Amino acid sequence: MDKRPKSHGTPLLRVENLKVYFQGDGKRARAVDGISYEVHQKQTVCIVGESGCGKTVSALSILGLIPSPPGEIVSGKIFFSGQDLLKLDEKTMQNIRGNQIAMVFQEPLTSLNPVFTIGDQLGEAVSTHKSMGAESLKRYMIQLLSDVGIPSPEQRLNDYPHQLSGGQRQRVMIAMALSCDPDLMIADEPTTALDVTVQAQILELLRSIQQKRSMAILYISHDLGVVSAIAHWIYVMYAGIMAEQGNSDQIFRSPRHPYTQGLLASLPSLSKRGKRLYSIPGSVPNPAYKPTGCPFHPRCPHTISTCRKEYPNMCDYGHGHMARCPVLYEKREHTE
């Protein structure tokens, strides 16, 4: 939870100016519109934003799982351990998926295939990338399941997904993601569909796993509370662009983008008891009908005329803290 490690070296994952558009009904929906971010080894990096702002799409495009016909990666680069994933052929990508980059999805209820046992699906994940004898495979799977905190793992292997609870299924998904010791795990809102208590357990699990296995986690969430608990570094996304980035302190103590400020202001807390909760007016624009200039300007309390016309630049606040709002940046210059 402290400052970004100074000894960067090359990041494990670097996304540069990624643009993913969806074609449909004769319109072009700019779901991800030029985002850049980095994930360093052994770090937990969070991408935060409202639903529909392109978080999931940006994660799926790392694995090359954007459904295309409608979707298309228009431009950008995704460097993972030095190679550009977008230039790799399908065969090599298959070798990376699940092996070096694993993913945990939002809906544990529907993300497991209902007609195969847990053992089948877990074993498949392992044996696709590793060759292992049947006996040692079974032992390995039991080990994995107990690692993620599933009781009596041996019997669970023969169970079907519907026989497990939501939290347990998500644990199975995590076990599956861990099975090949990936360097990077992408967790796409893994706790959203779960109860709050289960959510805390899963978060704790992720944290302990990361410490044990020293892998990087790219955690995608709309829940600032969750993010504050685990993130080393935070990216705030809005309508397909990066609004702000920084560590927890920077983002939570001194947010520099009106959108981040709005998000934080709308969090309920004890100090705001009795007051009306703030909510950002309006809603996330449809990616096919985005406003010109700064995409946040229709909802922003600080809008000036240039916001409507010009796409805002990233403004550097030092220590890696950046926000895409020149208006507030200038105000800061004058007040401080």
Add this chain to the structure above:
Amino acid sequence: MNPGENHIDAPDYIEAPLAPKHTRMQEFGRMLKQNRLAALGFFIFVLFFLCAVTGLILTSGTKPLFNPAMVRLEEKLRPPLSKPNLQALRPDQVPVLNVYLMGTDDLGRDVFARMLQGAWVSLTVGFVAVGISVFIGIFMGGIAGYFGQHHIKAIHILFFLCLIGGIGLVLINAVFAGTALLLLCLSSIVFLLSARDKLPEKTLPAWKGILLGNAVSVDTLIMRIVDIMLCFPSFFLILTVVALLPASIYNIMIVIGLTSWMGTTRFVRAEFLSLREQDFVAAAKALGIGNFRIIFRHIMPNAVAPVLVSATIGIATAILTEAGLSFLGFGVPPPHATWGNILSDGKNFIFDAPWLTFIPGIAILIVVLSFNLFGEGLRDILNPKLRERH
């Protein structure tokens, strides 16, 4: 720092819809443009409809422009586009354009005129049959879906069985047995009325308890009826009934309609079951809106899409069924020409006069194809969930 405190008035356009709104018709036109096959189907469907209407006008009346029943034995089996032999014909026998556009059949009737007349008849058969089946389907499915949880008392079933049985028996001249059943039916009404006053129910004797107890739910009853109907092989059933009834175009329409409502019932029921649980229905109920209005104003518009699709495809199926019946000799009887019976008459001359087979055959193929394409296109248009998958 908190923007909530210096909250300024939100600009108007925040509340603007996320995407421009389209009316259903605009949406429809746009989807047709994208789904070329469906557009083609729609175009042919409209064309066919116009043909059928003009055909009806041109071939009916006492002195029709095209006379489909005009027999010219001298001019039989003439190929398409051949000129009539003017010497052999009386002036009123000469076809209008002085040419047999589609040739003549084995009785020298103008195939073009017959096709024109048949278009209307085939269309009517399709529409009426599907109309009947859709009506029954919506009715039964709607009741099963909306009132499904209600129970029918054993006494009600007894009452209806006696009533129907009694009337049936009287109709087939078994007056004595029929009257007995009707009396039983009457007594069940008396029983029902007398039992109504005598609450509480605990004191009822066992047999009365059974009679007044809940026998089956409405849903179960209707779905069992559907199961029973599905046990009959449909084409065989249609064939049997049509063969037993006197040959008439109405019987064919009614029989096709009465034997094809089960599918509609099933999915209207499914649709109603899920729609009934939705919040807007609960809201309507909370506002005190009556069942009737909820069904027709709130649920039906949402359930109509799949019905429309299956109706479109049902018309195609009905036209094919009629053609199949014609082939087996149970089709629409002679004074009416349908494409089905032109085709099945033509089969006897398939080597001598292939146009008698190919013209109606291809016409049926094209029209049925257009209905199917249009129906499938309609399904895509009306079902947004499937849209991106196609």
Add this chain to the structure above:
Amino acid sequence: MLSFIGRSVIQKTITLFFVSIVSFLIIHLAPGKPSQVNPMNPKFTPEILERFQKEFHLDKPLYVQYLYFYRGLFTGQTVSWKDNQSVFSKIWGRFLNSLPLFIVGTLITWTLSFPVGIRSAIYRGGIYDRTTTFLSYLLISIPGFFFAYVLIIFVVNHFHVPVIGMETFGIANSSIPHMIMDRIWHLLLPSVLGATGGIAILSRYVRSQMLEVEGQDYIRTAKAKGLPPDQVHYKHAFRNALLPFVTMFGLILPGLIGGSVIIETIFSWPGMGRMAYDAILARDYPVILTVNFVSAVLVLAGTFVSDLLYLVVDPRIRL
């Protein structure tokens, strides 16, 4: 499990009972009596008519007739009015004729539809998909007997093989390979024709099922695991898409009777459908009713089997 089977059997028996009543009523309440089929027939003197009516209990009330008929059916004594043969032996003979047609047709349908449907689902929107889509609409829309005649003309003109009936007349004396080839020729066309509609409908259905399943989250999971596409499509997607077809598998049995009337008539194939058609023409009530009853039994047995199969293939259903 046992209670499910028990309940299911009881329910189906009740359904069957009602089917028997309804079909009996339909036949007997329809205008026209079997004795009136041919009033001009000089053999049908009033005395014979009376004896006829007595023999088949036509003078009794309807419910007595019903009881007599189904007693006869269950004891296997029902005879055809037309030729006094046992209905069951008639049906059995015709059934054996229909069986090869049915088996070959079903095999063609199921082996072709699945690859076609799956392929067009995987490459949806492509040339292959659009072509097969259009072709299947074409096949659904063509009147069966018109298509049959077109095919017959084609085969007769190009291969010079007569294709009407089960075998060429007078072929019994020729060599065995020749006979087998002849049989196959005669079997091929009707079964291909019987299969076309099925292929078109089934492949469309396979396609939409596959599309439905391919959009599910677990397919994305499978891809994210790094499985090769074949394993994603043919193991994860196909296994799930297959579930609804278990239901259809139970419903192909009744196709033995209902679906084949037209095709058997065209090809003069002495099968079940053709027999049913002749029985309808002759108003041979016992045969019509028995065929109806047998087909209802087949439908119910089919749904029963498919319910059981569902239990086996879908782990989510447990009783």
